[in-house]
Amino acid sequence: MKTLGQKFKILRQKKGLNQMAMAELLDISIPAYSKLETGITDPNFSRIHQIATVHQIDIRQLLSTGEDEKSEQEGEIERLRQRVLELESSVIRLQSKLIDLYDREDQRTRRD
Known part of the structure; x- marks a missing residue:
């Protein structure tokens, strides 16, 4: 402390x-x-x-005391962890959309 x-x-x-x-x-x-x-x-x-x-x-x-600070830090770490999970989920959704767009474009160019 x-x-x-x-x-x-x-x-x-x-x-x-x-x-x-x-x-x-x-x-x-x-x-x-x-x-x-x-x-x-x-x-x-x-x-x-x-x-x-x-x-x-x-x-x-x-x-x-250090306990109060530790508790605040743990809370902040948990909030950041949740935010990282949300961002990871968004990245995965965007990657999936991008792959779908590439696939559609690839199919379109093969037809032409």
């Missing part, structure tokens, strides 16, 4: 920000932000809310 500091770091990196930029967004010093990421300092609720706002995520997402 990731620590809160590790989550802060991952979110910051996903946004393509360095610690200096993140510290500026939070209006704190770079060392203060670094201590949040490393877990030296525990953030208060206000700071957690501020970080969630910067990253445009719900506080519950930020504070969730």
Whole structure:
């Protein structure tokens, strides 16, 4: 399970920000932000809310345990699996139609 500091770091990196930029967004010093990421300092609720706002995520997402994330990922994987099955079915239907068209064209050209 990731620590809160590790989550802060991952979110910051996903946004393509360095610690200096993140510290500026939070209006704190770079060392203060670094201590949040490393877990030296525990953030208060206000700071957690501020970080969630910067990253445009719900506080519950930020504070969730790995189980919640795992469950969301499993749900997303299942949705993607269903979508792949739907697309495979569409491809098979289109291939069948294409084969029928080729067969008809082949029969027509043989008659002519």
